[in-house]
Amino acid sequence: MNAVDLTKKLISIPSYVDSSTNEREIAEYVYQYLSKISWLTTVKQNVENNRFNVIAYSSMSPKLLLVGHLDTVQPSANWQTSPTQPIQKNNTIIGLGSSDMKSGLAAILSSLPKKKPATELMILFYVDEEYDFAGMQRFTQEYQDKIQPQLIVSADGDDCAFGYACRGLIEFSAIIKGKSGHAANPDSGINAITNTTTAIKQLTRKIKTYSSPELGASTLNLAYLSGGQNQGFNQQGQLELGRQGNIIPDIAEIIIDIRPANQSLTAKQVVKLLRSELEKNGLKLIQTKIRHDLGAWITKKQDLLKVTRLVNNPKFINPNNRGYVDLQMLWQTFNQIACTTYGPGDPACPHQPNEYVPIKNINQASKFYKLLISSPDTI
Incomplete structure (x- = not known):
């Protein structure tokens, strides 16, 4: 399935958290999707109340860690369409989580090749980013002494620009x-x-x-x-x-x-x-x-040169204009190694009714992750 179709599919699976809904259904879909890729070992990591992270890896000594969160904010009352029925219109996909960050999840999932790449890889899809960071905390608690990646990339990004820092x-x-x-x-x-x-x-x-x-x-x-x-x-x-x-x-x-x-x-x-x-x-x-x-997270731009070279005319997100990114927890846990965000989201619309993502951004992000996974020299 291509990245655009995957984005639509993921939007159609509600993953906000309230008394009757959580990330379990979308996590199960992602788990089943990854389980069909023969070179990956895919596991569920229990977090709380039947909510779980999905972790897939080609090696327990990964050089590259890719991450993305499964949850969205709750839908507001001001949607003009059904939030979980994706609509393609004016070269965008409209739907709850389209920008933050189901298109980012789709970019990673669609980039995974049929044959095992040279890059030793781990992927984390986690719960509770929009609420209390329980999924990320659970992962860092268990894996802080198990792995030592050399590069971490989150698809929770804006406008296919590289993020390198955030306030705490x-x-x-x-x-x-x-x-x-x-x-x-x-x-x-x-x-x-x-x-x-x-x-x-x-x-x-x-x-x-x-x-x-x-x-x-x-x-x-x-x-x-x-x-x-x-x-x-x-x-x-x-x-x-x-x-x-x-x-x-x-x-x-x-x-x-x-x-x-x-x-x-x-x-x-x-x-x-x-x-x-x-x-x-x-x-x-x-x-x-x-x-x-x-705390705050800061990766020096020069530490990301090999990664940013995968993109023509790379752009950077102004860290003064963005909120906290829980990639910071991974940066802190794994000795402040190089970390970046790169995703297709539109910075104007996350957490707002009638959220959308440009289709060109989805395709560009998917292309980036394909290049990243297949280019071990960038790590």
């Missing part, structure tokens, strides 16, 4: 304590809401000082803020808040997302900085829960 991802929630008082006398309390926003503004300025030449400045997003009168926690562990206008709010809950451009900025360091700014504003940090603590 730090996300955590926090509960902050102020002091209640009567609203008629503002000095009788410490407003947990307004003082928290002041502290966050001060923290944002400090975060920006953590920078790098390749990735620019680190950024902070206050993603969630809620506050009021502290009425304790309910049975689900959620904070109960009073909403009376005549009481100065004495508690606030926040979620912060930080994109670190510098390896020295970690979740531990951010919490330390946050605590300091809160104390300057009369507040106390009483609880934090870290969801993600993932």
Whole structure:
């Protein structure tokens, strides 16, 4: 099956995650597809709740590791077509995951030759990239001491341009304590809401000082803020808040997302900085829960010269304009070897309704992976 037809087939298999759907069906399809290739050994790696990664290899000493994620985001209500019924229109394929990243999966799958190539190869198709990175974490835990690839390429890329870096991802929630008082006398309390926003503004300025030449400045997003009168926690562990206008709010809950451009900025360091700014504003940090603590990834362009030469007039993705790429986990796990992304996705439409991918990009990506697999001298 060619890459375009494979893209359509993969779109038709829902792989978003909710109470009734996950990646199991698409993972089974990919497993069966790879199992028919005689020179590959294909296995399922259990992750959680009947969700599994698919791993295929020609050797357990692979020089090249190709990767791609199986899941998509959930469909929104604003689709003009059925999200899982692919439509070919205006030289594009429209469908959920078409750009991110079922066309990338199709590019890898369609590139695999009938006869074993000279390049020793491993392929990882994994779950949960759009959610909590459980699939990638499971793979790195098991394989960090089993393999030592020399080059890792992810098909989770944009516009057939090479990605070589990304900022990291730090996300955590926090509960902050102020002091209640009567609203008629503002000095009788410490407003947990307004003082928290002041502290966050001060923290944002400090975060920006953590920078790098390749990735620019680190950024902070206050993603969630809620506050009021502290009425304790309910049975689900959620904070109960009073909403009376005549009481100065004495508690606030926040979620912060930080994109670190510098390896020295970690979740531990951010919490330390946050605590300091809160104390300057009369507040106390009483609880934090870290969801993600993932660093930046930077591969030098000169380390990718052999790979980029496979493409005429190679382009590079501006790392300042892209989100976190979990290829970073592989880069970190395998001693910061050369890593890159190269995929057919259109950067304008992932995670949006009526997502599409240009057909020319699909074919170009498939051609690239055929050349890569058949060119051991590029590794």
